[in-house]
Amino acid sequence: MAGRLSFANITALAPMVRVGTLPMRLLALDYGADVVYCEELIDIKMVQCHRVENEVLQTVDFVAPDDRVMFRTCEKEKQKVVFQMGTADPERALTVARLVEKDVAAIDVNMGCPKEYSTKGGMGAALLSDPDKVEAILRKLVGGVSVPVTCKIRILPSLEDTLSLARRIEKTGVAAIAVHGRFKEERPRHPVHCDYIGAVARAVAIPVIANGGSLDLVKTHGDIRAFKEATGSTSVMLARAAMWNPSIFRSAGPLPLHDVMIQYLKYALRYDNHAFNSKYCLCQMLRDKVESVLGKRVQAAQTNRELSDAYGLEDLFKETQKQLEARRDALLSPEWRQDNVITMDGDVTTMALKFQRREYPPQLTPKMFLLEWSRRQKMEQPTYQTVQRAQDRAFQSTVTVEDRKYRSSLWEKSKKFAEQASAVVCLRSLGIPEGRVGAETDAWPQKRKMEDNRDAEEKRKKQTVDADGEPETGGL
Structure with missing residues (x-):
């Protein structure tokens, strides 16, 4: 089939x-990888996920019932990305593959x-000890x-058992076998x-992808050819060598690791990669430098903004967030804009809106933002009163903040969503x-203003102490 x-x-x-994950795959493609595999x-x-076209990020997301993005991909890698799954059930494997x-x-x-x-x-x-199931899964997928x-x-x-399994796999109609030696x-x-990988390569007619040489055989791009020759394979799959420095795929030679990490982080910001996943990948690249000044800042980071700060990319972070926010606003429908019309229902401020969980990152919710804002304003924490329609x-939930009430005029499927909707209003x-x-990590102008005011006040007090020899407030 053309294009396969x-x-x-x-x-x-x-x-x-x-x-x-997506940032590392795109980086590897930029540096010369022919094919990229997602994590298992x-x-x-996966069978519980639903497919979502994320117009803000320009990605396709497969989202679990708890709103976690299990797999994210984009047009740039569509012809090169291989989806790897863990499975022991032919029917379930086929359901996921079709998804x-x-x-x-x-x-x-x-x-x-x-x-x-x-x-x-x-x-x-x-599965290696159950060749019948191996065959059943692969035949179901190949045919489906x-x-x-x-x-x-x-x-x-x-070796005999290895070759027997490889030949049996080949007969299912698969396009290739990757062999970790x-x-x-x-x-x-x-x-x-x-020698085992080479024996498999000679025993089957389909491509064999050699894997497992990152420890001592593949340290530079030039070693890839030697690994092919040592295994008798036409193709090579790199794991740790690529994890430590993805620019190993460059035929012109590797780039300085710091430059590679900068490029990785740019993709992580562009595609809203989870900060803890980004941190993990950066730490793998740092390896023996995790105790350096940079390494310690990366390890301490909790958000993509903090990771950006560690690499001096504060301006890039802000610009990326602005671009994503602008794209999101441009995509808002007239219906959404209607949602933001404020009306009064007695003494309750209302808007006709639904809480859209996918619009918010997993670690943040409107309720959390409202609670934090209230604390910093030294207000009593918001209270929620929720009713259920028979x-x-x-x-439908009503939130009270400083004796003022807010709610959505639309009803939600759960108490949790109803409370979130009222917080949004x-x-x-x-x-x-x-x-x-x-906008989530640049979303606290009030917070930053309060912190600036607090810092200014502390500085003023310190100056008073320095001038008078005791605090401005005196002692008891």
Whole structure:
């Protein structure tokens, strides 16, 4: 089929948990990777997701019921990204594959990870001891989706068993096999068995992607060719070597690591990557420099703004947030603008709006913003009064702040959403930021003003102490 992803003669970014998210994949492609794999995503979690076209970020998000984004991708990588799943169930695997197939270039099944989070439930390397299930999963996927299907395995204790499994996998119709050249019990400190990978490459006609050489065989781009020759494979998959410095994919040679981290962070900001995930990836690149001044600032960071500050990218952060906010505002429908018309229902300020959870980052909610604002204004904390409608069991909440009441005139499906909606009405009525995506970390002008005033007051007191020898307020 024209346009189908080829796995022959490629260099790929391997699937790595917490590393293979969108910013790292895009960075690897920029530096010359031919194919990029996402981190392993478990079918049980993915099957609950719904597909959302995120017009603000210009991404496609697969969102879990708790509003976490399990997988985020974009047009830039669509022809190069492979979705790797952890599964032990053919039907569930097919459901997930059909959910994502229009947004990815291929589907891969993890049959090699030896870690407990992957092997529990019979997934990952646990599948190596159940070739019937391996075949059932792959045949179901190959026959059920329009994109290529691959799998990633580890070698078995005997070469004969390894070759037997590889041949059986080939017969399912997969487009390629990635082979990690270590046994299930072995870890990265153990040398990779290039002879096993080479034997598999000779035993099958489909491309074999060699994996496992980052420890001592692949340290520079020039080593990739040597690893291919050592394993008899036409393709190579890099994990830790790419995690430590993604510019290893550059044929012209690696870039200074600081420059690479800056480029990574730019993607993380552009695509609103979760700060803790960004921090993890940056710390992997820092490696033995995590105790440096920069490393300590990165480790201490809790937000993307703080990560940006650590790298001197304060202005870039602010500009990125403004761009996202402007894009969000430009996309607002006339209906949304109507939502922001303030009306009065007796003594209650109302707006006709629904709480849209996807507009807010997981760690922040309008209720949290309202509570924090109230504390800083030295007000009593907001109180919520919620009622439920009998005919459809929908909810409506009224929040009281400083004896003034606010609520949405629309009813919500849950008490939690009703309370959040009333908090939004209050915040918008008062002109206070509510933490929407694109503005959440630059959303406290009042907070910063109060902190500036506090700092100025403390400075004035200190000057008084320095001048008079005792505090302005005197002593008892």
